[in-house]
Amino acid sequence: MAAAVLDQLGALWIQNLRSRGKLALGLLSFHSVLPQSYIHTSAALDISRKWEKKNKIVYPPQLPGEPRRPAEIYHCRRQIKYSKDKMWYLAKLIRGMSIDQALAQLEFSDKKGAKIIKEVLLEAQDMAVRDHNVEFRSNLYIAESTSGRGQCLKRIRYHGRGYYGIMEKVYCHYFVKLVEGPPPPPEPPKTAVDHAKEYIQHLRSRTIVHTL
Numbered sequence: 001m002a003a004a005v006l007d008q009l010g011a012l013w014i015q016n017l018r019s020r021g022k023l024a025l026g027l028l029s030f031h032s033v034l035p036q037s038y039i040h041t042s043a044a045l046d047i048s049r050k051w052e053k054k055n056k057i058v059y060p061p062q063l064p065g066e067p068r069r070p071a072e073i074y075h076c077r078r079q080i081k082y083s084k085d086k087m088w089y090l091a092k093l094i095r096g097m098s099i100d101q102a103l104a105q106l107e108f109s110d111k112k113g114a115k116i117i118k119e120v121l122l123e124a125q126d127m128a129v130r131d132h133n134v135e136f137r138s139n140l141y142i143a144e145s146t147s148g149r150g151q152c153l154k155r156i157r158y159h160g161r162g163y164y165g166i167m168e169k170v171y172c173h174y175f176v177k178l179v180e181g182p183p184p185p186p187e188p189p190k191t192a193v194d195h196a197k198e199y200i201q202h203l204r205s206r207t208i209v210h211t212l
Contacts (some may be wrong), residue, residue, distance in 0.1 A: 051076050051175050055131075070180040071132040071141075075124035079150050079172050080116055083211045084172035087147035088105075091174065098183050099125060099140040117174060124178050134180055141183035148173040 054074045062069060080087070092115045099121065106118040116210035121142075128134040150171030157165040 016048075031148040037098075040094050041055055055127075064074065071128060071134050072143075072180075073128045073134075075120060075127060075176055075177040075178070077116065077120050079171045080111050080113075080174060081169075082116065082172050083170055084147045084149050085097075086111070087117075087172050087174055090114055090117055091145040091147050091176075094142050095145045096183055096186065097142055098138070099142065100138050102142055117176075120174055120176060124176055128178060128180070134179075139180055139182070140178045141181065142176060143177065144177035146175050148175065 013108060051074055054072075059069060090106070090109070090111060094105055094117070097105070103118060103121060106114040125137055125140065129137055129142060134140065148174050153169040153170070155167040155169065157167045202211070
């Protein structure tokens with residue numbers, strides 16, 4: 001009889017320990033510094049979200065006699081159903097051009113992304129006149145033009161005999177920066193001597209670790 005009572009008490013004691021252990025693990029996991037989700041939540045993916053906020057930058061007043069600061073217009077379009085690599089070639093094509101020249105180049109391109117970039121440029125041109133006090137619509141040039149990776153959706157494509165494949169629906173972002181004024185002259189191409197000088201300077205500026 002006493003042995004049975006002791007067995008019951010031991011079982012209750014073990015069950016109590018297990019419940020306390022589960023509670024402690026739950027509290028540790030709740031207050032843990034490790035992320036509880038596998039979704040990427042760091043600031044590295046939030047850089048592109050600050051692009052439009054650059055339009056709200058307020059600069060200090062200029063001094064008398066100082067040349068007028070040119071207007072800068074930041075505009076973008078997100079989640080475009082297009083490849084970021086295909087969009088990059090079109091973005092690089094118009095980089096450094098005036099707004100009229102860029103629109104003319106995109107007008108005669110048969111790419112799907114060319115129509116999208118043209119719409120974004122026209123929207124940015126309207127923003128420049130309406131919100132940034134730009135007097136002439138044609139007095140703008142493309143200072144920055146680039147693309148970024150958007151959302152990537154993965155779906156299952158079913159095949160015969162129980163096989164399957166993975167479909168990827170890719171999206172991209174397009175970012176453009178317009179600056180008031182004529183476009184700057186193109187930089188002259190670098191010669192072999194220039195590349196050699198840069199390489200030598202890179203070698204001389206290296207840091208030797210574990211030394212004085």
